[in-house]
Amino acid sequence: MSLSLGAPAQDAPAVADDGVWLECISCGGQFAPFDDIRFTCDDCDGLLEVRYADPPTWDDFSGEGVWRYSAGLPFEEGVSLPEGHTPLHEVPRLREDIGVNRLRVKHEGMNPTGSFKDRGMTVGVRVAEELGVDRLACASTGNTSAALAAYGARAGLETLVLLPAGKVAAGKVAQASLHDARILEVDGNFDACLDIVQNLANKGEVYLLNSLNPFRLEGQKTIGFEILEEFRDDYGRFPDRIVLPVGNAGNTAALFKAFRELVAAGAMDADEVPALTGVQAAGAAPMVEAIENGADEVRRWEEVETRATAIRIGNPVNAPKALPGIRETGGTAVAVDDEAITEAQRDLAREGVGVEPASAASVAGLRTLRGRGVVDADEDVVCLTTGHLLKDPDAAYEAGGDPEPVANSTSAVLEHIGAE
């Protein structure tokens, strides 16, 4: 496997288009990026990665949001709403409570459709235009469908989304619906939906925009660039650790790729790379199992359950990219139960940061690892919160306090709140 940290920049192969090509992470097969539609390697079915002859360094970046980083993307601009440039919140009470040197929260819920998926879609839909496809599709635990529907609408393309029936948070279905995606509810879990949509893509019926699509991860890579730039501007150094929820492990793979490209370009030393720390819900934790067992492959979990529906995934398709990311950066993976997730959702809310359950898993995981002494007190940590509170209003109501009925008069209200 050619994933290792600090691999030097490569000369562009003959198949490259303007210094960009696709490369199989398993067999090294190289393919032209935009001549044909492919999602995996023609030869071995391995995962593909977008490669650049000239990975970018800090001076190459200008502007704001995802397209600030176009020097490290396959295009100069895309179908944009616009996305990226999300806040890196300070959370002083939570930092104190968990007990680390610095704690910042990168709130990806502040993207246009309320999750980081927008970063991948702005690039992915641009590529779809380049390829000349007319129907976009994804399987989704919710946020991918919301993002695809919005970016597809913006581009004037037809969108089809496959959702696990009854397991998608209300806000996400509402978004896909209003942005006019065709929504198919499948009597099965997310992994079954992805199997089906992959088959549709292989038959040429749809262009697949799940994170198996290597171009989506290019957009998501910019989360890493943004965190590193902002942290360095504030403190003159990079964070020691980035903690993030893991579903299909696309973000884990994308952040690792951002680091590798910066190291290859000489923009960061290999020993400055943050430790990638993945968090899964205990009821859907195949990546954690693989990390704990030192396994090279992830075992598909057929039965998965968690309140954090965005990460209710038993077969993380990007595991072959993400496992080396966790290991080579000195990171780890940890499982947290739903109660800890809800508690972390409240912790963040107390700091004014409203997130959906999957996002809170990052903070729950950090707390668990700090408690076990895996994370040290002197570490500088960034937690990634992936989706907005309003995505899952039902979970928010359950985690929060109940409204109190009161009679229609000032005196009744005064009495109710215990005032004299």
Ligand SMILES: *Cc1c(COP(=O)(O)O)cnc(C)c1O
């Ligand atoms: C998609 C999603 C995740 C999982 O991200 P992966 O890249 O698939 O690991 C986590 N949280 C939220 C809110 C998501 O929408």
Ligand SMILES: [Zn+2]
């Ligand atoms: Zn291959």
